[in-house]
Amino acid sequence: MNVYLDNNATTMVAPEVFAAMQPFFGEFYGNPSSMHRFGGQVGRHVDRARQQVADLLGAEPDEIIFTAGGSEGDNLAIKGALEAMKSGRRHIITTRVEHPAVRVTCRWLRDHGFRLTEIPVDREGTLDMERLEEALTPDTALVSVMWANNETGVVFPIEHIARLAKARGIVVHTDAVQAAGKLPIDLKQVPVDLLTISGHKLHAPKGVGALYVRRGTRITPQIHGGHQEGGKRAGTENVPGIVGLGRAAELAAETMAEENDRVRALRDRLEQGLLQNCAGAQVNGRNRLPNTLNISFEFIEGESILLMLDEVGVAASSGSACSSGSLEPSHVLRAMGVPFTLAHGSVRFSLSRYNTEQEIDHVIEHMPGIVTRLREISPFVGGAAAWAGKSTCNV
Amino acid sequence: MWNYTDKLMDHFKNPRNVGVLEEPDGVGEVGSLACGDALRLMFKLDAEGRIADVKFQTFGCASAIASSSALTEMIKGKTLEEAQQITNRDIAEFLGGLPDQKMHCSVMGRDALLAAIDNYRKGTPPDEKVDSDIVCQCFGVTRLEIERAIEENNLETVAEVTNYTKAGGGCGGCVDDIQAILDEVKAARPAPEPEKTPPRRRLTTLQKIKLIEETIEREIRPALQKDGGDVELIDIEGNRVVVSLRGTCSTCLVSQVTLKKLVEAKLREFVSDELRVEQADGEEEVA
Incomplete structure (x- = not known):
């Protein structure tokens, strides 16, 4: 799919x-x-x-x-x-x-x-x-x-x-x-x-x-x-x-009123589904467009998430440094003061009137496994405190 | 989307040797959560001093995870002396190459290995940085790390140093410092053997034409083609050499400078001090 x-x-x-x-x-x-x-x-x-x-x-x-x-x-x-x-x-x-x-x-x-x-x-x-x-x-x-x-x-x-x-x-x-x-x-x-x-x-x-x-x-x-x-x-x-x-x-103009309600319902379904099934997840931003969900997953990195999502056919984007080709995470998330533990692991899902409930459920089904897999590789599992290394990054 | 090799994607999707070792002999840690990538590497030695087991944990993008996985495969069974010889370039090559902007992932792998070896030999903390001034405050990159990346990878520009070490990739405040380090390392490199210039002798006209053609072919054209331009020899009249610049060069605002500086200098150096270079008629002269 x-x-x-x-x-x-x-x-x-x-x-x-x-x-x-x-x-x-x-x-x-x-x-x-x-x-x-x-x-x-x-x-x-x-x-x-x-x-x-x-x-x-x-x-x-x-x-x-x-x-x-x-x-x-x-x-x-x-x-x-x-x-x-x-x-x-x-x-x-x-x-x-x-x-x-x-x-x-x-x-x-x-x-x-x-x-x-x-x-x-x-x-x-x-x-x-x-x-x-x-x-x-x-x-x-x-x-x-x-x-x-x-x-x-x-x-x-x-x-x-x-x-x-x-x-x-x-x-x-x-x-x-x-x-x-x-x-x-x-x-x-x-x-x-x-x-x-x-x-x-x-x-x-x-x-x-x-x-x-x-x-x-x-x-x-x-x-x-x-x-x-x-x-x-x-x-x-x-x-x-x-x-x-x-x-x-x-x-x-013709479809906005009706479609936006439907899109908003799908977005909310995705949001609730991910928050319920993935620990250490957090939504970025309040009072949003009906189609946008920017969600961060602690201690894992956005590009890796995107490539794993791509493996199951899901296209999204990330505010992580690595996915952009720059070395710094999204200027928007930094301006909001989103901590690094979350900024690098941010994923943006943005829907359109062509998305379906089955598609949203497909993401909700696969996302928890991806998060778990990447956290298994991450040295920060168990919290950043498990990491002896100093934080020398000031970006 | 990054142009990752199949081998890299394989190591990302099926990373080898993930996890932790009980009572490891050496542990190395580089990077941080804030920087966007971090790697912890640990190994155990057998009775003969070879790496018997190795495990890693990585927070980062696909190329960071794959570089870590590749490194563990590369060092297994090696003595520490052998493992120490592995460069970041070897890691990149093992994966079939890395995108330029991702070279720092291979450097991170190598740095973690060196930190783990130091941890074993000297008992230094796993995350100990080699004692050296921090040049890039944003990413905490030291002078020594930058020098090492320049030397081992023959880096020429600040942008390359950023790709390999991240230094200069934040606020950009240290770009001048990085350039200074580049200049110093370059100056310290053994000077290449000076090319032997043939003793100047009187040339016949035919010899002179031939030598001019050879010089253009060997010394001038490659330099111009590197920037998307080209040069064509139109005419030689006594010491007056008429050339035409093509491609990027012909419309370039600095084409006159290029002409004077490069073409004339090279021809004077290799053919005769008396040569004078001009641009062919009918081409727009740029003041």
């Missing part, structure tokens, strides 16, 4: 999305900018996709810019807004748990003349709102806070943050890559200026995304060239991808 539980990394392209895209690899190959029927008929489909994405977000079509994905959207939003800003403000606020697309971009800007404040989170992943409010100053140009965290699924109070910032004339960006399609988003209610989504996280293909830019928000293009996307993002449109993203957005 193959069980895909890594949907926060990427999702399967929905069959309906694939079907919608197919004609654009065949018959409909025109360039939407062209002044002939080949272009015109394709252009109409791009317009339709823009409407579909706008509808998912409670936005207007002219507020949607198609991009190549989440990282581009985040870069365009943050750098584009700061560059277009005439106020001379030089302070950026973000969080310690952002996706690298935001975190690294903000740190790059810090190295290029901006001041940066990264707001901490507590042990449960909740944002320190007091610190955030204190950090808002007359010099603050931009606040960028993710809607939901990719590793833990923890949801941040974006509406509240946006209202605080807007009241002080600060531009607000949110990376909603993980939230879009999993939580209702209504940008008529939530006064953010810029919002990033990515196609492949909601059953559209990789290589397409969208940036919402509220009317009246100025951004400077980061890719210069043609007039496409209202002059905000040059380059001939990725028509098949855009059409796919549109259809995926439409599907998400």
